[in-house]
Amino acid sequence: MKVVTPQEMAQMDQKTIASGISGIDLMEKAGTECTRVIESTLKEGMLICVICGPGNNGGDGQVIARQLSEKGFSVQVFFTEPADKMSPESQTNYSRLRESSVAVQFLSHEAGLEGFEASLAGADLVVDAVFGTGLKDRPLGEWYETLLNAVNACGKRIAAIDIPSGLRGDNGLTLEAAVEADQTIIIQNYKVGCLLNDGPDCVGEPVLVDIGIDENCVENNKYFVQKQDLRCPVKRKKNSHKYDYGSVVIIAGSKGMIGAGLLATEGALKSGAGLVTSYVPLEVYLPVAARSPVEVMIKTYDCNITGEDIEHDRKRVVLIGPGIGRKKNYSIILNDLLYNTTVPVVIDADGLFHLSRNLDVLKESKTPVILTPHFGEFSTLTGVDREEILKDPIGHGRCFAEEYQVVLVLKGYRTMIFSPEGEVFFNSTSNPGMATAGSGDVLAGMIAGFAGQSVDLLEAAKAGVFYHGAAGDYYAEHYGESTLTARNIIDSFKYVLK
Ligand SMILES: NC(=O)C1=CN([C@@H]2O[C@H](COP(=O)(O)OP(=O)(O)OC[C@H]3O[C@@H](n4cnc5c(N)ncnc54)[C@H](OP(=O)(O)O)[C@@H]3O)[C@@H](O)[C@H]2O)[C@H](O)CC1
Numbered sequence: 001m002k003v004v005t006p007q008e009m010a011q012m013d014q015k016t017i018a019s020g021i022s023g024i025d026l027m028e029k030a031g032t033e034c035t036r037v038i039e040s041t042l043k044e045g046m047l048i049c050v051i052c053g054p055g056n057n058g059g060d061g062q063v064i065a066r067q068l069s070e071k072g073f074s075v076q077v078f079f080t081e082p083a084d085k086m087s088p089e090s091q092t093n094y095s096r097l098r099e100s101s102v103a104v105q106f107l108s109h110e111a112g113l114e115g116f117e118a119s120l121a122g123a124d125l126v127v128d129a130v131f132g133t134g135l136k137d138r139p140l141g142e143w144y145e146t147l148l149n150a151v152n153a154c155g156k157r158i159a160a161i162d163i164p165s166g167l168r169g170d171n172g173l174t175l176e177a178a179v180e181a182d183q184t185i186i187i188q189n190y191k192v193g194c195l196l197n198d199g200p201d202c203v204g205e206p207v208l209v210d211i212g213i214d215e216n217c218v219e220n221n222k223y224f225v226q227k228q229d230l231r232c233p234v235k236r237k238k239n240s241h242k243y244d245y246g247s248v249v250i251i252a253g254s255k256g257m258i259g260a261g262l263l264a265t266e267g268a269l270k271s272g273a274g275l276v277t278s279y280v281p282l283e284v285y286l287p288v289a290a291r292s293p294v295e296v297m298i299k300t301y302d303c304n305i306t307g308e309d310i311e312h313d314r315k316r317v318v319l320i321g322p323g324i325g326r327k328k329n330y331s332i333i334l335n336d337l338l339y340n341t342t343v344p345v346v347i348d349a350d351g352l353f354h355l356s357r358n359l360d361v362l363k364e365s366k367t368p369v370i371l372t373p374h375f376g377e378f379s380t381l382t383g384v385d386r387e388e389i390l391k392d393p394i395g396h397g398r399c400f401a402e403e404y405q406v407v408l409v410l411k412g413y414r415t416m417i418f419s420p421e422g423e424v425f426f427n428s429t430s431n432p433g434m435a436t437a438g439s440g441d442v443l444a445g446m447i448a449g450f451a452g453q454s455v456d457l458l459e460a461a462k463a464g465v466f467y468h469g470a471a472g473d474y475y476a477e478h479y480g481e482s483t484l485t486a487r488n489i490i491d492s493f494k495y496v497l498k
């Protein structure tokens, strides 16, 4: 399934209209599908307030109001602008609405919102159809800001149409105010802004409706990752041995930070790697050995380890970074791996710090690479302010992955995976409980574990991110989000990785 920008969605609408279905019919279809979802949440006799803006989002709102009224619900519509400011399809729907029994009120920008607030307080459901994908990046103005804040303050269930009003569809940032919906009925495809920054908090529960638009009618390589798209875990052949599922090397953990290495190691082992070898500094050998799973091989080094040491012995992938700290010798180790080996390398956490000291090594390296930064680490890598990246995460991520020819896993609530060819994949799993210490170490181990299993690095990254989130979701569904720890994510692998 594709994820689209507002511009791409507008082009898709236009192409669909050009192919023969009229704009007004498309709006009727959108409104009908939204009505179906809304109706399933209503009980007889409920009062619904629909707030309609001047554009086609408001037009969808009018269709919903008319259809809910035809189904016997009491409906009140508030218009934020006079009829002459409505889009053509909205005006057509306004004439249809006037023939229905829906109560209509035009809000005045001069008078206050007192009556409006009282009406919201008496409603059972508020439908937000003020702005959709046509929202522009310009100040809302005080009046709309007050209006959207009043919607949020009403304390009633809010269903937003297509995208919560005030939320930018291109990056998930909000204007001065944005509706925080309980449910958003997303028309046809996820908009980028529903998945990034404030988007998921404003959207609430997302529900997609299909109005028959072909998502491939415009060129777009942004995808929503779902289970059926994944190639991991690989099917295990009867006639196979442990090396067929990857020998994974993990360079992780140091004095005071052995937990990161242990979590990454278990992440790799329990996602199906055939053999995991953990390389740790001599000084932490004993505590690591005492706490490592018995299946893991542990090797020690004094202060250095070379690519040659690792390339011996059928190694398929190296993970470097979790808990290694910032001592200089790791920059040397990392450079050696990238310059002198061809074994794929996953670089996480402090490994990314060492990489940032010599980023150009990526351009000279022949080794396939996956980087797994969160936004702060990505800012260090690129030298671009975090705030700037958040305004255009797709642009920055895509540009970096293409320039350095790496698979980039940019971690967040909806982690994005960028391929060296410019594709973007949005993860569909995870929950806020996973923002917890060690969660990233588990993910890095999991990606390395999959990368060992004869799949290409992009597939390993997609599967690692998806199943890591799915394991966290499994725990959260059963026990809630607040007690979730990195260990719980590992323990839940067995339920989702079947
Ligand atoms: N036929 C179709 O294309 C279908 C569209 N669907 C629905 O339509 C919306 C997108 O509708 P669109 O008309 O493009 O835009 P909006 O309704 O979201 O908003 C446009 C109006 O909002 C004003 N605006 C924009 N930005 C601001 C702002 N920052 N502050 C104040 N006002 C703003 C804008 O004013 P202008 O002066 O810029 O014109 C417009 O008045 C989509 O989301 C779907 O819900 C149907 O689903 C399918 C058919």
Ligand SMILES: [K+]
Pocket (backbone or CB within 6 Å): 057, 128, 129, 130, 131, 132, 160, 161, 162, 163, 164, 165
């Ligand atoms: K809306």
